[in-house]
Amino acid sequence: MKFGILVNEGPFTHQASDSAYQFVKAAIEKGHEVPRVFFYYDGVYNANKLSAPQADDRNVVKRWSDLAIEKDVDLVVCVAAGLRRGIVEDNLMDGFRISGLGQLTEAAMGTDRLVMFGD
Amino acid sequence: MKFGILVNEGPFTHQASDSAYQFVKAAIEKGHEVPRVFFYYDGVYNANKLSAPQADDRNVVKRWSDLAIEKDVDLVVCVAAGLRRGIVEDNLMDGFRISGLGQLTEAAMGTDRLVMFGD
Amino acid sequence: MAEYNFETEGVKKTITFLNRKAPYGTIYALEVLESVLISAAFEQHANIVFVDDGVFQIKKGQDTADLEMKNFLPTYGIIEMEKEDADEDEDMDMNWRIIVEKESMEARGLTPDDFKVTVEVLSSAELADVLATSDAVIGG
Amino acid sequence: MAEYNFETEGVKKTITFLNRKAPYGTIYALEVLESVLISAAFEQHANIVFVDDGVFQIKKGQDTADLEMKNFLPTYGIIEMEKEDADEDEDMDMNWRIIVEKESMEARGLTPDDFKVTVEVLSSAELADVLATSDAVIGG
Amino acid sequence: MLHTVNKSPFERGSLDSCLRLSKKGSAILLMEDGVYGAMSGTTVSDIVANAVKDNSVYVLGPDMKARGLAEGQLIDGIKVVDYAGFVDLVANNDGVTPWL
Amino acid sequence: MLHTVNKSPFERGSLDSCLRLSKKGSAILLMEDGVYGAMSGTTVSDIVANAVKDNSVYVLGPDMKARGLAEGQLIDGIKVVDYAGFVDLVANNDGVTPWL
Numbered sequence: 001m002k003f004g005i006l007v008n009e010g011p012f013t014h015q016a017s018d019s020a021y022q023f024v025k026a027a028i029e030k031g032h033e034v035p036r037v038f039f040y041y042d043g044v045y046n047a048n049k050l051s052a053p054q055a056d057d058r059n060v061v062k063r064w065s066d067l068a069i070e071k072d073v074d075l076v077v078c079v080a081a082g083l084r085r086g087i088v089e090d091n092l093m094d095g096f097r098i099s100g101l102g103q104l105t106e107a108a109m110g111t112d113r114l115v116m117f118g119d
Numbered sequence: 120m121k122f123g124i125l126v127n128e129g130p131f132t133h134q135a136s137d138s139a140y141q142f143v144k145a146a147i148e149k150g151h152e153v154p155r156v157f158f159y160y161d162g163v164y165n166a167n168k169l170s171a172p173q174a175d176d177r178n179v180v181k182r183w184s185d186l187a188i189e190k191d192v193d194l195v196v197c198v199a200a201g202l203r204r205g206i207v208e209d210n211l212m213d214g215f216r217i218s219g220l221g222q223l224t225e226a227a228m229g230t231d232r233l234v235m236f237g238d
Numbered sequence: 239m240a241e242y243n244f245e246t247e248g249v250k251k252t253i254t255f256l257n258r259k260a261p262y263g264t265i266y267a268l269e270v271l272e273s274v275l276i277s278a279a280f281e282q283h284a285n286i287v288f289v290d291d292g293v294f295q296i297k298k299g300q301d302t303a304d305l306e307m308k309n310f311l312p313t314y315g316i317i318e319m320e321k322e323d324a325d326e327d328e329d330m331d332m333n334w335r336i337i338v339e340k341e342s343m344e345a346r347g348l349t350p351d352d353f354k355v356t357v358e359v360l361s362s363a364e365l366a367d368v369l370a371t372s373d374a375v376i377g378g
Numbered sequence: 379m380a381e382y383n384f385e386t387e388g389v390k391k392t393i394t395f396l397n398r399k400a401p402y403g404t405i406y407a408l409e410v411l412e413s414v415l416i417s418a419a420f421e422q423h424a425n426i427v428f429v430d431d432g433v434f435q436i437k438k439g440q441d442t443a444d445l446e447m448k449n450f451l452p453t454y455g456i457i458e459m460e461k462e463d464a465d466e467d468e469d470m471d472m473n474w475r476i477i478v479e480k481e482s483m484e485a486r487g488l489t490p491d492d493f494k495v496t497v498e499v500l501s502s503a504e505l506a507d508v509l510a511t512s513d514a515v516i517g518g
Numbered sequence: 519m520l521h522t523v524n525k526s527p528f529e530r531g532s533l534d535s536c537l538r539l540s541k542k543g544s545a546i547l548l549m550e551d552g553v554y555g556a557m558s559g560t561t562v563s564d565i566v567a568n569a570v571k572d573n574s575v576y577v578l579g580p581d582m583k584a585r586g587l588a589e590g591q592l593i594d595g596i597k598v599v600d601y602a603g604f605v606d607l608v609a610n611n612d613g614v615t616p617w618l
Numbered sequence: 619m620l621h622t623v624n625k626s627p628f629e630r631g632s633l634d635s636c637l638r639l640s641k642k643g644s645a646i647l648l649m650e651d652g653v654y655g656a657m658s659g660t661t662v663s664d665i666v667a668n669a670v671k672d673n674s675v676y677v678l679g680p681d682m683k684a685r686g687l688a689e690g691q692l693i694d695g696i697k698v699v700d701y702a703g704f705v706d707l708v709a710n711n712d713g714v715t716p717w718l
């Protein structure tokens with residue numbers, strides 16, 4: 001089955017990004033396909049490559065990036081939400097790309113389930 | 120009277136940063152002193168110089184920066200909260216500086232009132 | 239990591255936008271509107287639903303000048319126009335509904351006259367049916 | 379814009395940390411601990427107060443391994459040690475209190491035995507007095 | 519002590535907690551989404567009207583206006599302040615407790 | 619339809635809204651801070667116990683463990699799932715309504 005994922009909060013402050021990551025990992029392990037994760041609202045902060053958490057904590061940004069590269073997940077940052085919050089090509093982590101909101105609509109149209117994580 | 124200000128949320132998503140800004144402006148207009156605004160938790164995103172909101176919206180980051188320069192307000196971004204979230208010297212807006220949490224304790228100790236804005 | 243290309247040709251879904259948050263305290267009300275509008279470009283069916291404090295989003299008379307914040311309200315007018323255009327255009331297969339939950343509205347002392355846009359007022363039970371038959375639900 | 383230098387020599391204030399949020403759903407519980415600990419470096423009095431869902435922050439037995447999230451609980455142990463050190467050191471003028479509101483605790487089916495640290499359990503009325511006599515209140 | 523409440527009383531417990539944990543005679547400022555608590559004719563109006571009897575309750579005018587709330591809808595006894603009035607409340611009370 | 623609730627029922631209205639706006643026989647997953655709603659012996663336990671009669675109520679185990687909640691404290695009839703079980707719930711229901 002194909003799942004589209006929507007992440008609406010940034011790393012650390014809310015659990016949304018953690019929950020989404022654990023869900024995506026479990027879905028792929030069970031043989032489902034997760035073609036796209038769309039990052040909206042404060043979710044765009046998940047793509048900030050300057051994020052450097054403490055050594056004893058998980059690295060949320062890097063973890064998404066690794067997943068994208070290893071499992072071929074299309075991580076899309078909303079361009080309008082990103083501009084407003086200062087997530088742009090300059091500070092975009094590998095494995096993410098910036099595009100328009102239509103990519104969210106497409107994910108809702110082209111998958112069997114849309115699963116949203118936020119606050 | 121001296122006011123210390125604590126801002127715990129980033130720009131746009133929550134109103135906290137707007138409320139804090141309007142409060143600081145009004146306090147200075149009334150002849151009070153606002154020696155320091157401390158940015159903690161997601162509040163560190165207020166210092167992201169890459170933020171570029173739409174033309175018909177307020178520019179939260181620039182507005183803080185202008186206020187700091189014009190009214191000599193010490194805008195301090197928490198180093199630990201900033202590192203975790205990727206707000207570091209590289210993307211720090213003019214008028215902000217990065218320092219430790221002790222600067223918050225000092226603001227609580229050295230002002231007549233500490234006023235907090237957050238979610 | 240690579241861009242994924244969905245096959246969306248001929249796909250027609252019903253997307254429900256479930257708005258439960260008050261305006262201005264948070265930005266969700268504004269940014270969700272952008273996603274409603276973009277779904278029109280794909281000619282998808284949409285339920286734009288206001289529940290809980292979300293009903294305050296469409297309250298008339300919002301004036302944000304003193305706050306220097308962007309006023310969310312005009313965008314709802316655009317959404318209402320999009321809906322009316324779709325309703326009138328017989329060649330267009332796009333059904334939009336703008337729905338307020340009666341219980342949420344009444345708990346907050348509001349009536350349909352308080353709203354900037356024309357809404358369908360549904361009971362909780364009726365709205366539960368709408369949610370249950372949606373293909374995707376986007377909360378805001 | 380310039381760094382401001384506060385005169386804090388000899389200043390002794392009572393700072394209340396008002397913890398009202400559950401752990402893990404949000405990070406507030408963790409980051410506020412860092413600000414509690416730093417206030418010890420300035421030898422300030424502190425009330426570390428747990429109210430509403432904040433009482434869940436100090437619930438025993440938290441195990442975040444499956445979530446791969448940082449466990450907040452050990453830090454409360456450090457805070458309790460700081461408090462005990464301050465209580466025992468007669469040369470140190472630093473009074474820390476770790477307080478749970480009885481009403482919040484009971485509504486959530488908890489007792490003092492459920493907590494990782496030793497707490498004072500105060501009624502709402504008693505806690506209102508504590509808040510009213512604080513020099514600064516930092517919510518989390 | 520000034521208490522600030524920025525959450526909607528329909529969705530969050532902030533106002534309840536503020537009322538439970540403030541002493542009689544406190545100043546309470548409803549701001550941001552907290553201003554919805556100042557409206558008459560809602561399911562929470564009685565709680566707030568009761569609070570007005572024992573406390574000085576204020577509402578931030580710019581936040582009301584933004585949300586389309588008119589002063590005629592206010593619960594009796596609630597005073598409207600602007601940001602300058604908010605500053606005065608902070609100055610004239612001996613501290614601020616935030617209920618965020 | 620699967621309904622996900624990620625907010626504490628002590629502080630937020632998400633669970634109430636979910637129960638009011640879901641059809642009998644729905645699947646409801648309590649996750650993140652929503653897991654507190656699965657505990658017996660609290661002021662909200664009765665509401666959730668009632669919901670169990672008409673719906674299939676699940677709680678996310680990793681979120682319970684993180685918060686120090688033991689399975690012995692669960693309201694009768696609530697089933698514990700891990701992330702793999704969460705994935706199954708999404709796959710086996712015809713959609714997901716998030717109550718965030």
